[in-house]
Each structure stands twice: as structure tokens, then as C-alpha cells.
Amino acid sequence: MLRSEVAEGSELGRAVSELLSNGQFVSDELVNRIVVRKLQQPDYAGGCLLDGYPRTVQQAEYLEAFLASAGKPHAHVVHLDVPNEVILARLTSRLHCPNCKQIFNMSAETLGWTSECSECGSILERRSDDREDVILSRLRTYHELTGPILALYTGENYHRIDGTLSPDDVFHAIQQRLGPCLNGLPAPY
Numbered sequence: 001m002l003r004s005e006v007a008e009g010s011e012l013g014r015a016v017s018e019l020l021s022n023g024q025f026v027s028d029e030l031v032n033r034i035v036v037r038k039l040q041q042p043d044y045a046g047g048c049l050l051d052g053y054p055r056t057v058q059q060a061e062y063l064e065a066f067l068a069s070a071g072k073p074h075a076h077v078v079h080l081d082v083p084n085e086v087i088l089a090r091l092t093s094r095l096h097c098p099n100c101k102q103i104f105n106m107s108a109e110t111l112g113w114t115s116e117c118s119e120c121g122s123i124l125e126r127r128s129d130d131r132e133d134v135i136l137s138r139l140r141t142y143h144e145l146t147g148p149i150l151a152l153y154t155g156e157n158y159h160r161i162d163g164t165l166s167p168d169d170v171f172h173a174i175q176q177r178l179g180p181c182l183n184g185l186p187a188p189y
């Protein structure tokens, strides 16, 4: 949403672009305004999936206040719950192809014993922000800023999914929980 706002060159987009090019943080207020502006467009009238928002309690409260004022139903929250140790193990064993940008997990069967990209044969690399200290610092920020949001969503609209399962099992678990809430929306969801 931020990127499309920048691309459109709107007033909000120009403000975001200036912050980003100075390496600055985009404030809750600006992010809130952009998300709400999008949600008011007809494309989103049937609902949408927000990934990475809300990220703070302030953002979550703003979103709920907007939904209430617009006469829309409360948001459903899908919480992919993964312990820190598992996240750390997954990210530190992650390699990417500098050429075709595919991401591989060293423990995945597809990679086998080589460290070559199965798509294009390039030598795989580790991303610089997949280092343990960087990951731990990102996790701390997540638990401090985003963790408290979960206290706001304790009712039937909160869906905790065991994120340690395989991607297929996670997908089916989400489908099972959200399916009944999404009646009337076009498949596949």
C-alpha cells in the first residue's frame, strides 16, 4: 500500500517517499491514513487481507475505530504463532539466489547437499539481515510493539494458528478457521 501510494504520487505518497528516502520511519499516523484511504475504495468493499498491519496498538485501535465508524464488521486476526527458537532456526538456515531471487531453506529436501540454485544454478547466499543478532533485535521489536495487540483481540475473531506446521497444514488450518467467516466471498480464498 505504501509503495502504490508513492507510485501514485498523491500528497500522502510524497510524504512517505520523502521519509523513506531519508531512511526515516513512517509514522503510525501516516500509515493509518494510507490504509484507511485504501479501505474506502470500492475494490476493498468486499474485504481484504492486511499483511503487516496493524503493527502497533495505536494502529489496531485506529483500524477498529475506522471499521466501526464505517459500519463494517470487526477485523479477523490470524496469528501465525511460532516460537522465537523456531523463527531463528528457520531464518539462519535460509539462503537466497542472488540471480533469480528464489529463497531456499538449507534443511529443505529440494536443496540436497549442494548450495546451488535449483532454478538457475547460481551459488546461493545468505541475506545480511538473516544474522542471529539482527533477527533477535527484530523479534524484540515485534514482541514489544506488536505483541500487545493480541490483548485487544481475544474474542471469536482471533484465530491462533500453529505456525510450526508445514506450509500446507498452516494453509488448511487458516482455511478451516476463516472459511465459515468468509461465506459469500468468491472462492478460492
Ligand SMILES: [Zn+2]
Binding pocket: 097, 098, 099, 100, 101, 102, 117, 118, 119, 120, 121, 122
Ligand atoms: Zn536462481
